[in-house]
Amino acid sequence: MRLDALNEFAFEDSDQQPRLYGHNGAVVVELHDEIDLLAYQRLGPLLDPITGGTATTVVIDLTRTTFFDCSGIALLVRSHRRATARGARLAVVCTHPLTLRILRLTGLTPILLPVSTLEEALEPE
Numbered sequence: 001m002r003l004d005a006l007n008e009f010a011f012e013d014s015d016q017q018p019r020l021y022g023h024n025g026a027v028v029v030e031l032h033d034e035i036d037l038l039a040y041q042r043l044g045p046l047l048d049p050i051t052g053g054t055a056t057t058v059v060i061d062l063t064r065t066t067f068f069d070c071s072g073i074a075l076l077v078r079s080h081r082r083a084t085a086r087g088a089r090l091a092v093v094c095t096h097p098l099t100l101r102i103l104r105l106t107g108l109t110p111i112l113l114p115v116s117t118l119e120e121a122l123e124p125e
Helices: 003-009 037-051 070-085 097-105 118-122
Strands: 019-023 026-035 057-068 089-093
Touching: 026 037, 026 070, 026 118, 037 057, 037 070, 057 070, 057 097, 057 118, 070 089, 070 097, 089 118
Parallel strands: 026 057, 057 089
Antiparallel strands: 019 026
16 A cells, blocks of 8 residues: 555644655554553554555654554554564664563563664664
C-alpha cells in the first residue's frame, strides 16, 4: 500500500495524526500523544497494511507519545507479529522511561528491542 493511500485513516485531531514516511527503504510511523484503547482502534487499521506490506523494515517511533497503556502493548505485539510473519523487521524507537518500564515488565524488551534513536532503528541487524 502506498503511503499517500493511507489518508482515509485521518484523525480528527491533527496533533494525534501519525506521521508516515519512507526512509532508506524503511517505513517510519511516528505516533503522537496518547496510545490508549481509542488510539489502538484507530491505529490498528492504519498499521496493518504497513506491517503486512512490502517494506523490509517498519519503524514505530514512540518518542512523541505522552501516554502508553496495555492497548499500546497490544498494538506493538500485533505489528511485530505481522511484520515478522512475512520476514520483515519491526523496530521500536522509545525514550520515555514509563513506556520502557512497561515493556520491561511485560517481558517485551528482548522481543521488541527498543532503541533510543531513529538512526539506531534503521541500522541493519
